[in-house]
Amino acid sequence: MTAWPEIFDLAVVGGGNAALCAAITAAEAGASVLILESAPLPYRGGNSRHTRNFRCMHQGPIFPLTDSYEEEEYLHDLMLVTKGKTDEGLARLAIRSSEECLPWMQAHGVRFQPSLSGTLSLSRTNAFFLGGGKALVNAYYNTVADLGVIVAYEAEVTHVHREGDRITQLEAQIAGRPVTVKARAFVLASGGFQGDVDWLARAWGPAARNFLIRGTPYNRGVVLRDMLDQGAESVGDPTQCHAVAIDGRAPKFDGGIVTRLDCVPFSIVVNKEGDRFYDEGEDVWPKRYAIWGRLVAAQPDQVGFALIDAKSIDLFMPSVFPPVKADTIEGLAVAMGLDPQAVRRTVDSFNAACRPGPFHPTELDGLRTEGLNLPKTNWARPLDTPPFYGYQLRPGVTFTYLGLKVDERAQVHSAEGPIRNLWAAGEIMAGSILGEGYLAGFGMTIGTVFGRIAGKEAAAYVA
Amino acid sequence: MSLDQTPLTGTATDEARRQIEICNACRYCEGFCAVFPAMTRQKAFAAGDLTQLANLCHNCRGCYYACQYTAPHEFALNIPAALAEVRVESWERLARPQAMARMFQTHGVAMAGLLVVVLAWFFWAMSVWRPEGGSGFYAYLAHGTMVAIFTPAFLVPLALIALSLRDYWREVGGGRVRLSHLQSALHSAAKMKNLSGGHGEGCNFEEGDRFSDRRRVFHQVMMYGFLLCFASTASGTIMHYALGWEAPYPLLSPPKLLGLPGGVMMVAGTAGLVWLKLRADRNLGAARVWGGEMAFILLLGGVAVTGLALYAATGSALVGPLLAIHLATVMVLFLLMPFSKMVHGFFRLAALVAEAGMQRPSGKS
Numbered sequence: 001m002t003a004w005p006e007i008f009d010l011a012v013v014g015g016g017n018a019a020l021c022a023a024i025t026a027a028e029a030g031a032s033v034l035i036l037e038s039a040p041l042p043y044r045g046g047n048s049r050h051t052r053n054f055r056c057m058h059q060g061p062i063f064p065l066t067d068s069y070e071e072e073e074y075l076h077d078l079m080l081v082t083k084g085k086t087d088e089g090l091a092r093l094a095i096r097s098s099e100e101c102l103p104w105m106q107a108h109g110v111r112f113q114p115s116l117s118g119t120l121s122l123s124r125t126n127a128f129f130l131g132g133g134k135a136l137v138n139a140y141y142n143t144v145a146d147l148g149v150i151v152a153y154e155a156e157v158t159h160v161h162r163e164g165d166r167i168t169q170l171e172a173q174i175a176g177r178p179v180t181v182k183a184r185a186f187v188l189a190s191g192g193f194q195g196d197v198d199w200l201a202r203a204w205g206p207a208a209r210n211f212l213i214r215g216t217p218y219n220r221g222v223v224l225r226d227m228l229d230q231g232a233e234s235v236g237d238p239t240q241c242h243a244v245a246i247d248g249r250a251p252k253f254d255g256g257i258v259t260r261l262d263c264v265p266f267s268i269v270v271n272k273e274g275d276r277f278y279d280e281g282e283d284v285w286p287k288r289y290a291i292w293g294r295l296v297a298a299q300p301d302q303v304g305f306a307l308i309d310a311k312s313i314d315l316f317m318p319s320v321f322p323p324v325k326a327d328t329i330e331g332l333a334v335a336m337g338l339d340p341q342a343v344r345r346t347v348d349s350f351n352a353a354c355r356p357g358p359f360h361p362t363e364l365d366g367l368r369t370e371g372l373n374l375p376k377t378n379w380a381r382p383l384d385t386p387p388f389y390g391y392q393l394r395p396g397v398t399f400t401y402l403g404l405k406v407d408e409r410a411q412v413h414s415a416e417g418p419i420r421n422l423w424a425a426g427e428i429m430a431g432s433i434l435g436e437g438y439l440a441g442f443g444m445t446i447g448t449v450f451g452r453i454a455g456k457e458a459a460a461y462v463a
Numbered sequence: 464m465s466l467d468q469t470p471l472t473g474t475a476t477d478e479a480r481r482q483i484e485i486c487n488a489c490r491y492c493e494g495f496c497a498v499f500p501a502m503t504r505q506k507a508f509a510a511g512d513l514t515q516l517a518n519l520c521h522n523c524r525g526c527y528y529a530c531q532y533t534a535p536h537e538f539a540l541n542i543p544a545a546l547a548e549v550r551v552e553s554w555e556r557l558a559r560p561q562a563m564a565r566m567f568q569t570h571g572v573a574m575a576g577l578l579v580v581v582l583a584w585f586f587w588a589m590s591v592w593r594p595e596g597g598s599g600f601y602a603y604l605a606h607g608t609m610v611a612i613f614t615p616a617f618l619v620p621l622a623l624i625a626l627s628l629r630d631y632w633r634e635v636g637g638g639r640v641r642l643s644h645l646q647s648a649l650h651s652a653a654k655m656k657n658l659s660g661g662h663g664e665g666c667n668f669e670e671g672d673r674f675s676d677r678r679r680v681f682h683q684v685m686m687y688g689f690l691l692c693f694a695s696t697a698s699g700t701i702m703h704y705a706l707g708w709e710a711p712y713p714l715l716s717p718p719k720l721l722g723l724p725g726g727v728m729m730v731a732g733t734a735g736l737v738w739l740k741l742r743a744d745r746n747l748g749a750a751r752v753w754g755g756e757m758a759f760i761l762l763l764g765g766v767a768v769t770g771l772a773l774y775a776a777t778g779s780a781l782v783g784p785l786l787a788i789h790l791a792t793v794m795v796l797f798l799l800m801p802f803s804k805m806v807h808g809f810f811r812l813a814a815l816v817a818e819a820g821m822q823r824p825s826g827k828s
Binding site: 113131133134135138251258 | 484485487488489491492493494495506525526528529530531532533534535536537538661662664672673
């Protein structure tokens, strides 16, 4: 390890977007900064690696965003997904600050592109990173290197040492060796706890052991747990996490974006007994995308099976793994490990309930079944055209909600008041604003806004 | 794209297909270069589709450094290397005779060996066929002899490349070529648009994940230098046959005015490309042809250096040996056109033309 100062101005725990924004801001203000990233270099960046865009308020067209997207509409969108579970003051702060973040990001090496094929129509609300989140992370790591920030990889912080209203030092394992890190100020930006399956199982029950984790395996919530144990104020529901239905063959960890499946509206979805369990045509994908994680999680063995026929195979984005394919419904059922008779019965009763009518894959077309106890209310077309295709679905965890409560200066509080030299940014405090649901690109907004605030406040504190 | 679904055997194509299918489900890299929008036109990739994508790829490596799925991730994506392998494999497969392609694509030593043989042959030719009269270069080798030697050495490789390109066009399912497709391709090639990184800051070739425009600059300096030298030779030919004005030409004449800066640019460009190639990560390209590619760049540089040296030595005793060396490097460059990295220019242009023809009408997704 290169010569470290005995004491840093700022130690940043975490190595994703929020951590990097904090480090850049503090270093530019003249602070000496250390980043402690728990992942090895190839996996640096936490869940930011898997992100793709940034939701941004703007009062007129600014590259790459079209039209305008103003504070009230943005807040309204947030209120819809969170069902009001947000701190409106912090939410408005994040939304208002997002506008000035865009040029700041560009000035620090982040490049954007117009949203192109296959994406949702987000060109008005969301700015897409050219190359995605890892390209953003690379740009920021180059920026911090140029600013003289020291980055320690494979640096797992095990304990944040609190003395009264101050943090004095961190205990960490760096590349397996115990190290004590001293600093005048600290920013915690080490993510949620979804990488700790035991913790998920305690929160969700044993079913969580069958969940797949879409993001980094390095978000194990060690620092979050440590701070909560030391009386830091918390927000968010400890028993909740955000899960979507993804390809059941995805890796246990780190599958990222490609594991998504967009086929559900054009499918019938059955459980391992071969029975349907929810209206697949309830609303447009991705509006209903998020609920399917929970729906599948409630089924036996936390697994579902989306079945489609040749009419629908080209109506959605390509999947990362090819679908299971068979010439008959029974053959498909067997290939997917299902009881062919049960699936045949389900398909027959579904097909019999389908009615002719205009089919519009991109809008709610009202093409619904008649006479089923569990209807499909849109895009209901019989499965009758071979070959037949199937995808296994499993819940994929995107993030957890439990986090540290912060104020508008990103400062962490305990029951006795603010911890004077401790700030938090990113997923570890996102529950302060995002109490439920999810809004595409908002995680990066929270990380960027609060990372910059934390870095600025920490630099001012040590100046 | 291609209607021909016959699988081409070969692990390079299979591996590229595996990787491209993952890429196509992600699409974060859409804005980098022409490969990614081209990829989104289909879900299943015939071998010809992969050949086309591979020849569109300029090995800028932007997608590698931006990729969340590179090793150690279990998806282990390395698109620049996978496409480089398919690309080289396609040049070898479509070249004739194939054995020569296989030898020269991969072996710098074979190139050097050929150079020595041709060089020796020129020295021998000069000693045996040295003309009685003739001035300038033609005092060493008569003009008629040079033409007799170089015409087939130039035309036969071009004919072989034309046959390869015809096969390429069939394999990738290229359609009717329109003027607008050619214009689009030439525009891309002239600016090397696909090495711009999508944001104009260049590629990730030699400095890890940092962007740099050096490769684009050096490549264009080299390429335009080569074209100037080619124009110099062409102008000399016209002057010789149409105007009856024989070499050597004075400084203020088209062959020199084009050739001198062209030669200097080729030297600078090839030197820069060698330097970049030494710095870049070999595992993000077709590692097995690294030696052949390096030898090819050195050969190009050698053509320019010996040409300039020959001019500098005008009137001295060095003209004879330098002329032999220069003619030998030029000859080897021509002879190797279908079997060396030189062929990439032809295939790349073909891929750009095909791509221009395949682009979907705007507004349709």
